[in-house]
Amino acid sequence: MESSSSLSNPSLIPGGWKISKWPWWIIVLALIGLAFVYLILASADYHSSFLYLIQGVYTTLRITIFSYLIATIIGLMAGLARVSKNVILFNIATLYVEVIRGIPLVVLLLYVAFALFPVFVDLVKAFGGWGLGVIPGSGIFLSLSTFSIRAVSMEGRAIIALGFGYGAYEAEVFRAGIQSIGKGQTEAARSLGMTYMQSMRFIILPQAIRRVLPPLGNDFIACLKDSSLATVLAVDELTQMGRMLRAANFRVLEVFNIMAFLYLSMTLLLSGAVHWLERKMKIEE
Numbered sequence: 125m126e127s128s129s130s131l132s133n134p135s136l137i138p139g140g141w142k143i144s145k146w147p148w149w150i151i152v153l154a155l156i157g158l159a160f161v162y163l164i165l166a167s168a169d170y171h172s173s174f175l176y177l178i179q180g181v182y183t184t185l186r187i188t189i190f191s192y193l194i195a196t197i198i199g200l201m202a203g204l205a206r207v208s209k210n211v212i213l214f215n216i217a218t219l220y221v222e223v224i225r226g227i228p229l230v231v232l233l234l235y236v237a238f239a240l241f242p243v244f245v246d247l248v249k250a251f252g253g254w255g256l257g258v259i260p261g262s263g264i265f266l267s268l269s270t271f272s273i274r275a276v277s278m279e280g281r282a283i284i285a286l287g288f289g290y291g292a293y294e295a296e297v298f299r300a301g302i303q304s305i306g307k308g309q310t311e312a313a314r315s316l317g318m319t320y321m322q323s324m325r326f327i328i329l330p331q332a333i334r335r336v337l338p339p340l341g342n343d344f345i346a347c348l349k350d351s352s353l354a355t356v357l358a359v360d361e362l363t364q365m366g367r368m369l370r371a372a373n374f375r376v377l378e379v380f381n382i383m384a385f386l387y388l389s390m391t392l393l394l395s396g397a398v399h400w401l402e403r404k405m406k407i408e409e
Contacts, residue, residue: 180361184390187283191351192287193287194287198287202292206221229353234356237282237357249270252271255268278359279359282353297343305331309323309327309331313326313327337405342398366382
């Protein structure tokens with residue numbers, strides 16, 4: 125016999141579970157995922173598309189990881205400069221942040237790959253030629269003087285461009301994290317005899333990094349999706365592989381479905397890791 129509360133409230137099922145509280149979005153995503161797994165196993169077109177596109181996932185992850193490492197290093201240095209009292213460092217970092225954030229990433233990729241790298245190669249060759257004039261027969265300067273632009277792959281250029289672009293966004297994340305720490309802690313550290321760098325290293329940064337870990341994780345997910353922009357440089361990442369496969373077999377629906385499924389799978393896994401990190405940070409606080 126059902127309880128009176130269950131009969132009066134149709135949103136309850138036996139046992140007191142409220143249907144409206146169910147994570148329906150997770151259920152829908154799980155069903156979509158199962159449908160795609162079935163298609164990959166049952167359909168020859170989906171299966172062959174999956175096997176081909178999965179190769180692009182490794183390149184996508186490689187671009188994302190290395191470019192984000194570069195972005196984190198640049199962002200940390202620029203973030204520290206943005207809160208520095210040194211006028212020169214502050215203005216250089218602010219100029220970098222404002223300029224890079226004002227340029228679309230796809231334009232930045234093209235600019236770095238086809239405009240800055242040729243200039244960089246010319247500078248390296250000129251330095252190598254100057255070195256040979258100073259130390260004739262030097263192996264290092266000889267290799268620099270013969271340095272070719274082909275020595276840097278398009279994937280490497282994409283990694284550097286993405287890292288340089290995302291570094292501006294990470295600089296603001298680190299700046300906000302550092303400024304969220306009360307000034308009293310810096311003053312207390314200075315009263316104990318610590319220098320500015322010591323107080324920043326041992327007192328401020330450990331707390332700030334702990335606070336900015338969740339937004340850094342969210343930016344890592346965004347970097348994963350923006351790695352698809354490397355397709356403009358013909359890098360064999362997931363999007364480029366999908367474009368080539370679609371041009372080869374004209375199976376637009378199968379190819380783009382698998383491509384979207386792979387991107388969604390990666391971003392959902394990373395999003396779950398970020399949410400876990402956020403809960404861990406709240407519990408420990």
